[in-house]
Amino acid sequence: MNTDWRAVAVGFVVILVVGAVGLSLPLLGQIGAGLVGGFAAGYLAGGTLGDGAWNGLLAGSISGVVLTLVLALLGSVLGLAGGPLGAFLGGAGVFLVGLVVTVLFAVDSAIAGAIGSWAKAR
Template sequence: MTNWRAVLIGFLVGAVLGLVGLTLPGIGQLVAGLVGGFVAGYIAGGGFLRGLWHGLLAGALGGIVGGLLIALFVAVAGWAAGPVGGMVTGIAGLGIFAAAVLLAFVMALESAVAGALGGVLNPRPGPDRTGRGREPYR
């Protein structure tokens, strides 16, 4: 089961570090994706595959939200050119969003690898959706 709390925290860590990472183009974004995925995988815990899944979701969510914001900006900016400009840039905005979603999943692979490492370092699964804590080791 997906721990959405871990995904959201990993996404937020990646987003904040991504904003700070704008000062170091390329490297800053790479580090933001790695740290965000690691945090998501570590909080989710439960081993390699669980960490991989949560890191992938955290990284992909960041890319999808970023792509949606860019697509909305392009679509709204076109309304300044009138109805025809609005229609053309609206279609362009949809294309940009589709390309951003595809790119988000490709770029989320780095977050998935870091999430897998986080899941391996924390073999105990995190709290489930009922709010109950971790099961003790036996």
């Protein structure tokens, strides 16, 4: 599978922008962000369905990991009010939720990436 890092970067940025706008629709906005960003990455990468899925998966995974790290840091800082244990538990809880978000972004972005590469081939 060929990785087109430009397509992955564009997909990543699209996921972040659409996800920020989609905060008003809690779950649907985030799923939509993964779909739109994955489609963009797959479309730009082109190639086979596998290439589009791979590039969409990378865009979704990277955005999920970045979001997880930011949210875990924020949870740790806010948890400082509860002392060291509160900071640890706050950060760990957000980290676990972030892992679920990462998988969600990765899966829907991979599916949309495959559709994007298929659409470009047509």
